[in-house]
Amino acid sequence: xxxxxxxxxxxxxxxxxxxxxxxxxxxxxxxxxxxxxxxxxxxxxxxxxxxxxxxxxxxxxxxxxxxxxxxxxxxxxxxxxxxxxxxxxxxxxxxxxxxxxxxxxxxxxxxxxxxxxxxxxxxxxxxxxxxxxxxxxxxxxxxxxxxxxxxxxxxxxxxxxxxxxxxxxxxxxxxxxxxxxxxxxxxxxxxxxxxxxxxxxxxxxxxxxxxxxxxxxxxxxxxxxxxxxxxxxxxxxxxxxxxxxxxxxxxxxxxxxxxxxxxxxxxxxxxxxxxxxxxxxxxxxxxxxxxxxxxxxxxxxxxxxxxxxxxxxxxxxxxxxxxxxxxxxxxxxxxxxxxxxxxxxxxxxxxxxxxxxxxxxxxxxxxxxxxxxxxxxxxxxxxxxxxxxxxxxxxxxxxxxxxxxxxxxxxxxxxxxxxxxxxxxxxxxxxxxxxxxxxxxxxxxxxxxxxxxxxxxxxxxxxxxxxxxxxxxxxxxxxxxxxxxxxxxxxxxxxxxxxxxxxxxxxxxxxxxxxxxxxxxxxxxxxxxxxxxxxxxxxxxxxxxxxxxxxxxxxxxxxxxxxxxxxxxxxxxxxxxxxxxxxxxxxxxxxxxxxxxxxxxxxxxxxxxxxxxxxxxxxxxxxxxxxxxxxxxxxxxxxxxxxxxxxxxxxxxxxxxxxxxxxxxxxxxxxxxxxxxxxxxxxxxxxxxxxxxxxxxxxxxxxxxxxxxxxxxxxxxxxxxxxxxxxxxxxxxxxxxxxxxxxxxxxxxxxxxxxxxxxxxxxxxxxxxxxxxxxxxxxxxxxxxxxxxxxxxxxxxxxxxxxxxxxxxxxxxxxxxxxxxxxxxxxxxxxxxxxxxxxxxxxxxxxxxxxxxxxxxx
Ligand SMILES: Nc1nc2c(c(=O)[nH]1)N[C@H]1C(S)=C(S)[C@@H](COP(=O)(O)OP(=O)(O)OC[C@H]3O[C@@H](n4cnc5c(=O)[nH]c(N)nc54)[C@H](O)[C@@H]3O)O[C@H]1N2
Ligand SMILES: Nc1nc2c(c(=O)[nH]1)N[C@H]1C(S)=C(S)[C@@H](COP(=O)(O)OP(=O)(O)OC[C@H]3O[C@@H](n4cnc5c(=O)[nH]c(N)nc54)[C@H](O)[C@@H]3O)O[C@H]1N2
Ligand code: SF4
Ligand SMILES: [Mo]
Numbered sequence: 063x064x065x066x067x068x069x070x071x072x073x074x075x076x077x078x079x080x081x082x083x084x085x086x087x088x089x090x091x092x093x094x095x096x097x098x099x100x101x102x103x104x105x106x107x108x109x110x111x112x113x114x115x116x117x118x119x120x121x122x123x124x125x126x127x128x129x130x131x132x133x134x135x136x137x138x139x140x141x142x143x144x145x146x147x148x149x150x151x152x153x154x155x156x157x158x159x160x161x162x163x164x165x166x167x168x169x170x171x172x173x174x175x176x177x178x179x180x181x182x183x184x185x186x187x188x189x190x191x192x193x194x195x196x197x198x199x200x201x202x203x204x205x206x207x208x209x210x211x212x213x214x215x216x217x218x219x220x221x222x223x224x225x226x227x228x229x230x231x232x233x234x235x236x237x238x239x240x241x242x243x244x245x246x247x248x249x250x251x252x253x254x255x256x257x258x259x260x261x262x263x264x265x266x267x268x269x270x271x272x273x274x275x276x277x278x279x280x281x282x283x284x285x286x287x288x289x290x291x292x293x294x295x296x297x298x299x300x301x302x303x304x305x306x307x308x309x310x311x312x313x314x315x316x317x318x319x320x321x322x323x324x325x326x327x328x329x330x331x332x333x334x335x336x337x338x339x340x341x342x343x344x345x346x347x348x349x350x351x352x353x354x355x356x357x358x359x360x361x362x363x364x365x366x367x368x369x370x371x372x373x374x375x376x377x378x379x380x381x382x383x384x385x386x387x388x389x390x391x392x393x394x395x396x397x398x399x400x401x402x403x404x405x406x407x408x409x410x411x412x413x414x415x416x417x418x419x420x421x422x423x424x425x426x427x428x429x430x431x432x433x434x435x436x437x438x439x440x441x442x443x444x445x446x447x448x449x450x451x452x453x454x455x456x457x458x459x460x461x462x463x464x465x466x467x468x469x470x471x472x473x474x475x476x477x478x479x480x481x482x483x484x485x486x487x488x489x490x491x492x493x494x495x496x497x498x499x500x501x502x503x504x505x506x507x508x509x510x511x512x513x514x515x516x517x518x519x520x521x522x523x524x525x526x527x528x529x530x531x532x533x534x535x536x537x538x539x540x541x542x543x544x545x546x547x548x549x550x551x552x553x554x555x556x557x558x559x560x561x562x563x564x565x566x567x568x569x570x571x572x573x574x575x576x577x578x579x580x581x582x583x584x585x586x587x588x589x590x591x592x593x594x595x596x597x598x599x600x601x602x603x604x605x606x607x608x609x610x611x612x613x614x615x616x617x618x619x620x621x622x623x624x625x626x627x628x629x630x631x632x633x634x635x636x637x638x639x640x641x642x643x644x645x646x647x648x649x650x651x652x653x654x655x656x657x658x659x660x661x662x663x664x665x666x667x668x669x670x671x672x673x674x675x676x677x678x679x680x681x682x683x684x685x686x687x688x689x690x691x692x693x694x695x696x697x698x699x700x701x702x703x704x705x706x707x708x709x710x711x712x713x714x715x716x717x718x719x720x721x722x723x724x725x726x727x728x729x730x731x732x733x734x735x736x737x738x739x740x741x742x743x744x745x746x747x748x749x750x751x752x753x754x755x756x757x758x759x760x761x762x763x764x765x766x767x768x769x770x771x772x773x774x775x776x777x778x779x780x781x782x783x784x785x786x787x788x789x790x791x792x793x794x795x796x797x798x799x800x801x802x803x804x805x806x807x808x809x810x811x812x813x814x815x816x817x818x819x820x821x822x823x824x825x826x827x828x829x830x831x832x833x834x835x836x837x838x839x840x841x842x843x844x845x846x847x848x849x850x851x852x853x854x855x856x857x858x859x860x861x862x863x864x865x866x867x868x869x870x871x872x873x874x875x876x877x878x879x880x881x882x883x884x885x886x887x888x889x890x891x892x893x894x895x896x897x898x899x900x901x902x903x904x905x906x907x908x909x910x911x912x913x914x915x916x917x918x919x920x
Pocket of ligand 3 (some may be wrong): 111145217
């Protein structure tokens with residue numbers, strides 16, 4: 063601990079000097095004071111993936127204030143959150159890592175002292191390069207690169223280039239700990255990902271667990287838009303989630319659904335829409351695959367070419383491809399070549415026979431009358447059939463939208479969960495309509511998502527992404543390397559990963575059953591690039607300090623909205639610890655020492671898609687020069703614009719907004735169709751079955767794949783493994799973000815967030831309902847034990863009315879234990895230690911809201 067102790071004791075010279083400079087002169091004495099140098103710097107916040115624009119005031123090299131960048135109010139964020147406003151406290155944090163560290167105790171464990179010693183950058187680079195050289199000579203796949211928020215700092219393109227130049231397929235992002243299931247549901251449905259509600263025009267927002275007053279990835283845009291639309295557009299907000307979240311507290315109505323049971327409630331709503339015939343039939347027929355004919359095995363009937371789907375043509379009363387002149391039937395049972403067929407829509411309608419609002423009440427705990435009322439309200443507010451004129455264009459007007467984020471997707475059946483939400487939007491035609499659900503990720507951008515999966519076996523990647531085990535894991539599988547490392551053969555992996563580089567991720571802490579993750583980290587040589595001594599660092603062999611987003615240059619990622627797009631940079635404002643390296647220079651130096659500098663430049667050009675201004679071989683780049691190259695190529699503008707404004711924003715015109723997505727790619731004859739019925743899942747199931755049987759794959763339980771790979775969501779998707787198996791555990795456990803913290807370890811030392819906001823913010827609670835607590839004799843402030851099938855953990859009870867009686871909520875971001883954090887950072891309960899790990903078999907997404915537990919006084 064010596065090195066850390068010394069590090070923590072370092073005085074904040076720059077801060078101290080600035081404070082001195084700002085002290086008022088003693089009374090009566092006239093003291094000549096130097097005029098302070100005041101700079102206003104536009105940049106971007108990088109604490110969370112909202113990427114808000116910021117405007118900082120820097121006095122004598124010290125950041126004094128961070129405000130929202132007013133110029134971005136119009137195109138993105140109107141405000142910033144407490145984390146962003148106090149972001150400099152993460153930079154001036156005395157607990158920062160300042161020197162490379164080397165572990166001297168080879169034994170890795172939570173209670174092992176790593177025996178850190180400070181080493182020079184030269185020694186750090188030599189040690190890491192030697193290890194990388196040896197692995198490259200043996201098998202470069204044995205190197206695994208992992209990143210989380212790091213992806214949004216220097217950006218993933220550099221990480222892609224690094225791993226490509228090195229020759230390993232193993233670059234692993236955190237998305238399956240985050241939102242991968244929602245992405246994959248989108249991809250299976252319209253072959254692109256990312257949605258946002260068109261709140262400016264919406265009249266009704268049904269929000270199933272998008273927590274944008276506390277979390278979310280477009281929160282500063284969503285919360286502003288919601289407030290505006292409620293005020294100026296009389297928009298109603300209904301929040302369906304088990305806990306009274308910040309959004310629920312501000313909504314018109316909070317519907318406390320039983321955790322994980324939303325699919326059943328949503329399917330019951332779909333049944334109401336279908337029974338009432340309040341459907342956007344033209345949308346379903348023209349934009350979606352609802353009219354395609356499905357045989358008894360669930361396969362879509364194809365033309366002679368074996369590819370083109372057939373529909374029932376009501377003009378000729380025969381099965382035909384949907385071409386000009388054909389009028390497809392939406393509903394019905396037909397016979398083609400003697401074989402019984404139904405339209406895909408009919409398959410959905412038939413599947414909902416028993417999905418009554420009463421059944422939903424029993425399963426999801428929402429009164430039948432509420433489900434019926436919300437379904438009818440959704441249909442009414444959708445104004446099916448209406449159009450509206452904007453900028454001279456006559457557009458479909460469907461101002462009712464159903465939206466979600468991790469609430470429906472951070473689950474074992476996360477893909478099916480969000481698919482259910484998408485189907486509801488399809489039924490009323492709200493997709494890409496005015497006031498509806500906008501496909502901001504572009505429609506049909508990657509047609510391969512509509513194909514049968516490759517189902518690779520044996521797997522090439524240590525995380526098993528896109529292998530037969532998780533066929534549509536298009537976004538890597540964050541949690542898996544630490545499993546395959548322990549038993550590669552069980553998964554058919556032909557090598558054992560030997561070295562892991564973690565950049566801006568505290569992965570093991572952020573994943574359910576975190577003990578299993580740490581176990582994996584004991585088996586590899588670990589290099590961690592971070593700004594503080596995270597728990598991941600605690601298991602490192604070499605720790606490399608990075609600069610923060612207020613100290614470094616980044617070509618910054620941005621969040622496009624329904625109406626705008628932007629290009630942005632981040633720029634340094636201070637460097638209190640005189641750090642010499644950041645992630646960019648660390649990677650460049652390693653590449654150079656490996657003799658890969660020119661190959662890396664070439665891969666950077668490819669990864670960034672640079673066309674005119676490119677990285678050149680034969681030379682080194684500073685971090686700023688790297689940003690300059692990318693800025694020049696992407697914007698064709700002088701770098702002075704980047705430095706003055708921090709960003710360039712543009713508004714999307716009405717035609718591009720509403721008519722370049724679904725309207726252009728899916729509408730009418732001869733086009734691909736939005737998949738109400740995800741038939742590629744059935745075809746993929748049969749492929750998985752064949753490969754599993756041929757190779758005797760014990761890790762594949764076909765019965766489970768059959769449930770997961772259903773082309774339509776069904777009630778099974780509301781019964782994840784712990785709900786079925788953990789019968790003696792009466793409570794559902796859910797987890798969520800809190801405003802004052804970001805991720806695991808990122809903001810724990812921030813004194814403003816921990817103390818100034820109130821002691822409450824420095825810890826989290828085991829939140830439970832008053833009735834449940836009374837039965838167990840538990841009061842607020844009691845220490846309680848939360849027990850699951852994974853283990854037990856203690857926490858402090860917080861007894862509230864705003865949660866279902868059968869549900870326990872424990873927020874994320876707390877219960878950190880690394881001795882490198884300030885004592886204030888190490889409070890609360892790390893719920894991931896006891897959550898069950900059940901990856902979604904489609905996307906590889908990890909389950910966060912499926913575990914069941916017991917709670918009792920400790
Ligand atoms: N129980 C529970 N678990 C969850 C969640 C939940 O809601 N509940 N949320 C999930 C979600 S959505 C996600 S995305 C994952 C995130 O999980 P992680 O991958 O762990 O989070 P990251 O933000 O990627 O990583 C945080 C690490 O990045 C470091 N860092 C911050 N700034 C810098 C920098 O400038 N440079 C470098 N090198 N490092 C930096 C921080 O110190 C910290 O150690 O967690 C998931 N886990
Ligand atoms: N303050 C803060 N903001 C953040 C982050 C952070 O760490 N801190 N992380 C960022 C990242 S990486 C992400 S991905 C986003 C995530 O953003 P969100 O998905 O918006 O936030 P979460 O809190 O993870 O989860 C969403 C909500 O789901 C609810 N929920 C849980 N189980 C269920 C269920 O079964 N049904 C329903 N309907 N709801 C349920 C939870 O109560 C919670 O309110 O946040 C981003 N913003
Ligand atoms: S919402 Fe995220 S990006 Fe925006 S200010 Fe807060 S921490 Fe920074
Ligand atoms: Mo996330």
